[in-house]
Amino acid sequence: MSPDLPPPPLAQALIAIRDCTEQLGLLLRAELLENSAAKCAFDELVRSVSCSLSLAEDIGSTSCVGKRKSSSASYHKRRICRRRSRSYSCPKVLSKTLDDGHSWRKYGQKDIQSAKYPRSYFRCAHKTEQGCKAIRQVQVSEEDPSSYEITYLGEHTCQDPPLVPQIISTAGAAKGSQQSTSFGISCSEDIKIAEAVVPQPSPVPSLNHEHCEEEVASHLRFPFGNDGDVTSTASMEVEYFMAEMTEFEALLGFHAS
DNA sequence: TCCATTTGACCGCT
DNA sequence: AGCGGTCAAATGGA
Numbered sequence: 508m509s510p511d512l513p514p515p516p517l518a519q520a521l522i523a524i525r526d527c528t529e530q531l532g533l534l535l536r537a538e539l540l541e542n543s544a545a546k547c548a549f550d551e552l553v554r555s556v557s558c559s560l561s562l563a564e565d566i567g568s569t570s571c572v573g574k575r576k577s578s579s580a581s582y583h584k585r586r587i588c589r590r591r592s593r594s595y596s597c598p599k600v601l602s603k604t605l606d607d608g609h610s611w612r613k614y615g616q617k618d619i620q621s622a623k624y625p626r627s628y629f630r631c632a633h634k635t636e637q638g639c640k641a642i643r644q645v646q647v648s649e650e651d652p653s654s655y656e657i658t659y660l661g662e663h664t665c666q667d668p669p670l671v672p673q674i675i676s677t678a679g680a681a682k683g684s685q686q687s688t689s690f691g692i693s694c695s696e697d698i699k700i701a702e703a704v705v706p707q708p709s710p711v712p713s714l715n716h717e718h719c720e721e722e723v724a725s726h727l728r729f730p731f732g733n734d735g736d737v738t739s740t741a742s743m744e745v746e747y748f749m750a751e752m753t754e755f756e757a758l759l760g761f762h763a764s
Numbered sequence: 765t766c767c768a769t770t771t772g773a774c775c776g777c778t
Numbered sequence: 779a780g781c782g783g784t785c786a787a788a789t790g791g792a
Contacts, residue, residue: 613769628783632768646782662786 599658601648611643619728623649631665639665 532539532549538547605611610632618625624647631639641663648654 612788616770617782617784620781626782630784 572742599656602655602657603653605645605655605657610640619646622646624652631663633663635667637665639663641665676695 535549611629612632612634613627614693615628616625617628627645629645633639633642640661641661642659642660645656645660646656684703
């Protein structure tokens with residue numbers, strides 16, 4: 508490390524962005540207090556800028572390799588870990604039905620600490636054949652146990668026709684095809700947008716794609732440590748930042764109008 | 765027998 | 779250390 512070096516250009520740009528973001532936060536304070544979804548998005552924005560900044564500073568200072576446990580060889584092959592950040596803002600819908608027109612395969616269920624009901628994990632049934640990276644998390648709504656809170660992570664890249672966002676906006680259109688549930692409740696009514704989050708038709712296309720990649724596992728810690736390309740890392744950061752901004756704007760606009 | 769679901773265990777992140 | 783996300787063996791249904 509060399510403390511004498513000035514911040515790299517990317518870091519300087521991010522510092523400017525961070526400052527602007529802070530000002531924005533002050534200006535929109537009242538709005539953020541009122542709109543929890545916007546506040547979440549804003550917090551995420553701040554977090555990602557901070558994270559990006561520290562990454563950028565690392566680029567200029569050290570080789571900064573992400574920590575990775577050298578787990579036992581046997582497990583290393585079996586489990587290539589892929590944990591995704593839960594703080595990540597993804598389209599979330601409140602739905603009376605689990606049927607959204609796509610084929611899903613359940614791969615896990617988990618009791619969540621702060622939640623009354625377990626969370627179920629589904630991935631696209633076409634993952635193996637087509638490598639579709641869509642994932643959704645389903646949880647019975649605490650406020651309305653007859654509804655599900657469904658969080659989508661990643662977009663469908665498979666050929667299974669209807670796209671999730673379209674389904675969301677065309678309530679009731681998706682009925683009676685695949686049932687990928689083990690919850691036992693099956694009603695088919697309309698799907699409505701959860702009050703807190705706005706599933707834009709494609710608010711952050713690159714965002715979802717990025718986060719479906721293997722590297723998603725490490726959130727924003729891009730693999731620039733060893734063979735990573737700093738330039739592409741920077742552009743990914745900017746892209747991510749823009750996506751955050753877009754989402755944030757959408758949230759504010761959605762609420763205000 | 766095949767395929768989807770369940771569930772305990774593992775792993776990374778905070 | 780605790781929690782959430784994922785894996786993969788076990789299980790059950792068609």
